[in-house]
Each structure stands twice: as structure tokens, then as C-alpha cells.
Amino acid sequence: MMRQGEWLGLYVASVAVALGVSAILIRATGGDSLAVFDALIEGSLTGSGRWGLTLGAAAPMLLVALGTIVSARAGLVNIGQEGQLLIGTAFAVYFGFRIGGPGPFNLVVLLVAGSIGGALWAGVAGVLRFRRGVPEVLSTLLLVTVASQVTAYALGREWLLLASNSVGARNNVSEQLAEDNRLPNLNIFGNQIPSSFFLGVVFAVIVAFALARTVWGFQLRMLGRSPQAAQRAGVSQRSFGMRAMLTSGAFAGLAGTVMFAGGGFQFSNYKFVPGFSGNIGWTGLLVALVARERAMPAIAVAIAFGALRTGSSFVGSTGVEARVTDVIEGLLVLALLVPPAVMFIRDRRRARAATTART
């Protein structure tokens, strides 16, 4: 009981501090902080049809987060989801239009190709890590820039991704995805709920189950917490770590694909465009961190961050720059890192006090 109370108190205090700092910042730049928060809530929840959009924005964040959770549990710091998401989407777009086929079939092609693309890009970092000893924390980051250049290149070439009717246009964009190849929406209480969100929830359940209840998840956790013990038990860092990395990238690629093919929140009107990822890779990563690398809580966190995203489009009307939501998001994440860190020290200190009798 005491612990729950402490947790709650810490979280409430952290969020309050983050929002307070955000409010001060908005005031300081001449804005009306209450109006901004009102706009955020209206744009994400109370506005007509908005919560469907919020779930649509949450879906790819959730998928990215799930991938992050898998790699993080294996002790890997994959923080290049933004790039894996881009390459995954590029794969999906390329193979989707090349292979074609009827709607549902094409949709499956999209999702599979997207996952493979993301996995391959993460695999590059995996190979660098496990064959060449390059820390994945850095290679995944550097590969983000490379990925955005690679996709920009592909978008500029008609034989790759460029739509034939947009050759010579100011912005390079891909063909638009045909209507019957898109992920459908479900109509619930007047809101268009994108199926991508349900996909995300299903995967969240699968990941949660796999980590907690399967031998694979058991060994993955062991690898992440104690590579030495894992090696004794026959869990090879190389092959298990590599698989975790590929899985992680596949989720990021899948996230990009549902952004491309999914309804709800409009990321780019079913086209692949420059800057397509829109920081969803980064945000998804933050979702996983705030959810403390657990799959089920990630659903709730993703919705909250999705709400910030959809809410931000209403912020402009208050006269405050919409980028303020990025700031609020960053401050929130930073603040939410504090409670687990505090509790970790407290728990361990208490355990130590209780167990290390006299040394």
C-alpha cells in the first residue's frame, strides 16, 4: 500500500512539474497556457471524431514501442527506430506497388514488406554490433540519418518510389495507395477507429505474453539482465540479440506501414513523402521508456502521446506555435523518468538494509 501511494505521488508530482514548466514557457513567450491545454484536449478527445484520430496516431507509436521493448529486454539500446520505420515504409511502398494484387492480399504484402524492411535496417546495426563490436546505441542513431537520405534518394527516382505523375513536381511523393488496399476503419459511436490501433493492441498482448510466459521471453530477459548467466544457459548473445534486433526493427517497419496504409490520423494522405516519419519513431521510443519497457502499459502511454499529437493541430488557433507540443512531450518524458529512478534506489536500499545483516 505504501509503495503504491509513493508511486502515485511521485508520478503526479512529476507530471505537475512538467506541465507547470510548459505553462511557464508558454506564458513567457506571450501565449495563454490554459488556452493551449484546452486546445490540446479538444483536439485529441472532446472534438468531434477526434479520439478516433488519437487512437490512429497512437497505433504506430505503440508498434514502435513494442519493438523497443523487445530489444531493450534483450539488453540492447536500439534507438534508431525513426530510420527503421522509414526504410520499412519504403519497402512496403515499393513492393506494394510492384506486386499489386487484390486489396486484402496487397495489404498483407505491404505489412510483410514493411516489417522485413525495418528488420533489415535494424539488422545492419545488429551485424555491426555482433560482428564488429560497434555499440548499437550509436550505429542505430547514425543510421537514422542514412535512412532518411536513402529514402529521399528512392523518392527521387521513378524506378524506385517516385510517382510518375509527380516527376518534376516541387515535392517528390510516391503514388497514392488505392482505396481498397488501405487498412479499414471501424465505426464505433460515431468515431472512425482505425484498425491499425487494434493491430497494435493485439501485438501488445502477444509481446506481453511472449515476454512473460514463454521460454523465449524468459531467455530474452535473462540475456538482457545477465549476459553471463545467459551464456551459461546456452542463450547466445549473438543469435538471440540479433533476433531481438530484427524483431525490433520489424515492429518499426510495421509502424511505418500502418502510417502509410492506415486511416484515422492522416499522416500523409496514403502517400510516401519526404519527412514521412514525422518523429513517430522517436515518440514511439519514448512511449516504451515511459511505459518502463512493459507492453500493456505502453498502450495507455501511446494513447496519451497520440493525444498530444492530434491535439497539437488545434494549438495553432491559440496563436502559440504548435511545436510547443514537442516541448511538452519532452518535458513530460523527462519528468516521468524520475519516479522509477527514485523508486529503484529506494527499493534496493530497503532490500539491502533488510538483508545484508552485518558485513
Added chain:
Amino acid sequence: MSQAPPDRTGVDAHTAPTPAVDLRGITKRFGAVTACDSVDLTLSRGKIHGILGENGAGKSTLMKILIGLVLPDGGSIHIDGEPQQIHDPLAAARLGIGMVHQHFSLVDPLTVWENVALGEGSRLDPGAVRKRIGEIGDHYGLHIDPNARVGDLTAGLRQRVEIIKCLRRDPSIVIFDEPTSVLTPEESTTLFESFRDVVAAEGRAVVLVSHKLDEVLAATDEITIMRQGRVVEHLRTMNADARTLARAMVGREVSLRTERAALGLIEVDEADESLAAPAAASMDREPVLSIRHATAIGAQGAPVLDDLSLDVHAGEILGIAGVEGNGQRALGDLLSSLVRLSSGEVSVGGNVISTRTPGAMTAAGVGVIPEDRHDSGVVLDMTVAENLVLMTPQQVANRGVLDRAKLARRAEQMIAEFDIQCAGPEAPMWSLSGGNQQRVVLARELSYAPEILVAAQPTRGLDVGAIEYMTDRLRAAAAEGVAILLISSELEEILDLADRIAVMYRGAIVGEMLRADADLERLSLLMGGAAA
């Protein structure tokens, strides 16, 4: 116990000058546990003072308070008659208190002089530090190259660096914390003999913290005995004998061989017919574990195993004696599939086992109680139940899905059988005490009926009761036919348990003997690297 215990020595009561250190009523609690319970301690100049107690008696906490690593909850500290607060090791150093640590105080990649200079407050002056190292070397006979990298040194030389690091500040009060685990018996005798003269001549106060009776009896002038956080005895060494000391330490009459071994009483000469029997019987059969010409290169590029060969037979306990840091860790890691051989081979039951495949040793039936259980023995962030099946989760799974009920049942059964104190199977591993974590390791490693059990420093840091439990279990396993490789830097433990003894020095086995033929002098020479 709030009053000082009667001073049986009568040494410094009236005539003696102000004591170097006078601790009065020192109390320290960790949560519900009282590590030091109004402890009084007086250290005199020119004397070596032994502090004796089991693991967990509170002697380390007391010393940590004296050098400022732990702050006391109550009591007073007087140094040379002046009341003092010691908040950190630097403050202790300013008061002339220095400690020679048993572990973890040297940084391998740094040079000797850098290590010696570490932890002072003054400006860094490499020339002066090097010069001082030379002076100390001349004065105490502790010669060493100040520019050598500490990681390249042998265990004995590292201990020398520790001592120089302590003496560099010219401390008037020197604390030795369990120094003998990294010294051969020979070396420790020499060290304390040479120290005794210097101490007397220069009026230093020296504390020797130990759990070994004979060491304290041999080296000290006065002895304070601690038990469960209290001082239970204080007497002159010349008035002391092993039996009284042992009784005071443990709080009851000591008879069992194991207990006596745990207290550091070596009884080589006692004829014991039962000792030779199992070894002799098992020697005829094929060995279960056979290591041939094993060579492995460590992270620093030097060989950690150097053409090592040994055999262990079913039902036998082979003790690997040796001063710490001579490749024992690599030997344990080799049998945990954590070290790869660059040449040589390991075979179990006649089959050669690859040292490149993770988990190959476990799969071949090698159980390991690792030297550092936090390294490869337990996963602190997983539950007790999970830790109990760490190596073989498949056994509690159906088609890759863990069977929670089966896992819990199995865990409960093992918790009961090995009397593991914990809040239940779902308790996180980090919430257990060291002794109970060690029981989890033991329970698990025995649970898959290994053919070979490697026990590396299995009793380190445990109290007498836990040591007894551990050694009983090892004996029982051997009786059931498990081949046991006992790696220990505690010679007493090896003499107590092993049927056969091999001595490890610089990554190789340099000598072997049956327990029944064990000869302390020869063992000591072998441990020090003298040719057999």
C-alpha cells in the same frame, strides 16, 4: 553492554599513554538489523590488535566506520584522545588512519603509482609519488616498479601495492582487512613478522581483521572477539588458546570439523583414516571431467590458463588450492562456457565439449556455483522461481510456453528443501540475502543432477551456519557420485573437504597430492610458485 567490557588485559588501564584509537559505544543499524551494538574498542600504539569474528559479526562495519565509509548511528570516536567525526575516507586519512583492503581497491588499467596516488586530496605529483614508493619499498622490503600496470601484476604483488597505497600516507593506524586470502600462508607469516618490528619501533597501531583463529593467534598482541554486533571478549593473545577463542566466536562449543575449518583451524596432522578411502577407490575409474593442456588468453592479452591439465572422478572432491588471482576464475568460467580455449580440450564423460558453444558445459552436465554469483549465478531482476530454473526453463514449459503452476510448485519444493528464506517464489532475487541467494544457486545446480559440480569459493561471505550447510551438501553430492571440483582460496576449506588437492599457480596445476598426504609446508611452497 553499554558499559565497557572488563579489561582483562590490564595493559593500558593506568600506565599506558593515550590510546591511538578509542571507540566508545559505537552503534550502527541497517534497517531492523544492528550491525554494531555499542561496541567499545581501544587500539594502542606499538601493538597489533586482532579483531576476530565470523562473517557477519560486525567487524567489517566497525572498520568501515573507522575509515569513514560508514557513518555510525551512535557512539564516539577518539583519535589520540581527541573526539573526531569521520565522514569520509579522506577525513580518516587526515587523521592518519589507513586501510589495506582485501578486494576491489586497485584499478587494473592504471599504473602502480597512479593507484598509490588515488584517493588523496593534494595536487598530483607523479615524481613525488614514485619517489615515495621507492622509499617505502626500501623501508619495509616491499619493492615494486611504480610504472608497471597493476593489471599485469601477480596477486602477491597486487597485495604489495595495496599495502604501499596504505602506507604511502604514513598512517599511524593501519587496518588490515582479511589479508590472507590473497597471500600464501608463507607470505602472510613473513609479512606480519616484518610488520611486528616496524610497528613496535615506530609506534603504529595495527588492526588485523580476520575470521581465522590461527592467523590471529600467530600475528597479534591483543584480541577482540565480536559476535552478532557485540564485543564478547577482549584479551591478550598470550593468554588465549584456540578453543576459548572459537567458543567465544561462535557462542557455543565447537566440535565439528567443518566448523573448525571455517574458523581457520588447520588440522593437517590429525590422523583420519576415513580421509583417504573415497579418493583411493575412485582413482581407478575413468575420470568424469578431464581437462588437457587448456590454454586461454584473458582480456588483457596474457594467458589466464596456461597448459592446465586435471582430472576429476565420480564421487571425488578435488580441491583446487591457490592464492587468488592465479587463474581460478578462468577455470570456473571455462566450465561455465564463458571462456574459450585457444588450445587444449575439455571432456566430460569421455566426450570432448566445445568451449565455443554457449551453454555446452551446462548441457553436458556440468553444474557450477560461480565465484561471483551476481556474474553468472543469479539474475537479480528475475524472481526466485525463475532463478531456480534459470538454466533449464524448458523443464517447466509445454511447447515453449511456461507452465506457471509447475514453475511455482517446483520452486516451492526447492525453497522448502533447501530452506531458502524469501517472501515466496515470486520474490525478486535482489530481495534475498547473500546466503539465501547462494542457496538458490546450490539448489538449482543440484536440481538437474549434474555429473560434475564446480564450486568456486562456495562459502565466501557466508556465516558459520551457512558454511556448514554448504559443505554438508557438497559432501552429500559427492557421496551420491557427483564429481566435485572445489576451487577455493581458503586452504582450510580445501583441507576440510577435498579428497585430493591440486595447487594452481599462474594458470596451471603445479602440484597434486592426496588429502591424506597433505603437507602444509609443501602446499604453501607450491602456492607461492616454488617448484614442487
Added chain:
Amino acid sequence: MDFVNGLWDAISTASTYQNAALFAGLLIFAASGEWVAERSGTINISVEGMLLSAAFTSAVGYTVTESFVVGICCGVLGGMVVAGVQAEMSHRLVADQFVVGLTLNILILGLAGFLDREIDLTTKTAEKVQIPLLHRIPLVGDAIFDQPWPFYLLFVVVPVSWWLVFRTRWGLEVRASGEDPQAADVSGIDVNKRRRQAIYYAGLTSGLGGAFLLFVQVGRFDEGVVSGRGFIAIAAVIFGGWTLRGTVAGCVIFALALGLRLQLPRYYEGVPTELLQAFPFLVTILGMAIFAKRVRPPAALARPFIRGLK
């Protein structure tokens, strides 16, 4: 052969080196502080955020006072504030250092984007100062000895970093904290304090780097001025095997790649701009792939230290 000729032309052009020197300056400022932080045991990915924050604050400082000195001081402050958050959160609390760094990078990017739109900034590059004689060295003379004056701070920062780490007690304690925090702790060193201080130092040099970026290299602030170069600075430390010499060499090599990126299009018509943009990052990854296995990182790199817990 066209390729080789083109590359040769690019390599033998002084302006390649002028560009490279500017990139190298930025990288070396950032990397020399990052090197100290890594020697203490922290991989400080918030270097990226420190650079951006410093570039912004130095722009604000200059806009308000029209003084480069004040601008640079503000830049240092901007870097140190980020360092403060990173240091206190990862080494006083024990939040994961990568998580904190990453969050900071994202937060600063958002802040910079937001504030840049809210505040009008007017800045320019500082005036050049020519070093007599030395600037006449062929090919590289102008690149190194005819630069705006903040450039020359490099020649202070690098030796000072080296001196701090290898010649002071503080540096000895920093190295001990990065190699074996348990031993350092027992020896009476406040490991986490040293690590925090090392991060503050990284904030200081990155602060100089951010100001350098603004006053020497680009002259005008926008949120894309850093765009991943902080990460390249971190890669340079790894590439250099955690030695300062190697780190500086890594910075120079990666900066040459950044500089060539601007020169190569003049010699090759058809080279896609995207490849050129990615080029320095590819070189960086390749550099690490070749060297990462041959070097030994500080033993406790990226491992938090809590007394009594492993």
C-alpha cells in the same frame, strides 16, 4: 580513373580543407569533452542536444548584446544546462543515461524549433583573424590559420582536456571512475560526483562547440544546424579508441568526409546529393566497424554506479 582524378582534385583544393576545418572544429570541441565524459564512464548522447542548445543560447546572447564574447559565454551556459540535467538525472538519480540523453535531444530539438519561431535572432559570423606566416602553409594554411577568432579556442580546449585527464588528480579520479568504480569508491573517490563533473565538462566544451557553430561556421541559427554531428563526435571517441589523439584524428577524418561532401559535386556531375549527405555518416560507421574491435573501452563505460550494488 575519373573517380580517382576527381577525388584527387577535391583533396588538393584548399577550400575542401577550409570546410573540413570548420567541421573538424565543431567535432573536436564536442568530442574533447565527450572524451572526458566517456573516460569517466558515461556515453553522453546528449552532446547533440548540448550543441543545439548552446548554438541557440549563444545566438540569443549575441542578439541581445551584439558581443561575441557574451554570445560564447551564453553558449557555454546553454551547454552546461543540458549537461546539468543529464548529469543529475543519470548520476544522482539512476535514470538510464541513454534514455536521459535521448529525451534531452528530442526535448531540445522541440524547444529550439519552438523558440526559434517565437524569438527573432540576428547573428553573424565573427571576423577572421589571420595568423602571420603560418597561414601561408600551402593547402591547409588558410584552413587552420585564417579563421574567425573563436576557432583558435580549439588550441586551448584540446590541450586542456588532455592536461585535465592525465596530469591532474581530478583526471586520475575520472579515469579510475570509468575503469573500476568499486575500487575508486573504496579509495575514497566520489564516483558519481566525478562522473557528473565530467559531464559538466562535456557541456562546457560542447557549449563552446555550439557557439563555434554559430559564430564561425554558419552565422545564423536554425533548428537543423547540428543535425546529427553530435553523434559523429561520439563516434570519433570510439573510433579513436578512447585516446584523445585518436579522437582528434577521428574528428579530422570525419570532418574531411563532411568537407568533401561539399566539394565533390563540383567534380562529379552525377553524384546524388543524398549519397553526399549520407557520406560522412557512412564513413563514420565504417570507421567504427573497422576500429571498434581493436580498442578497449573504459571497463565501466555506460554502467551506472550505486554504492553496494553491482
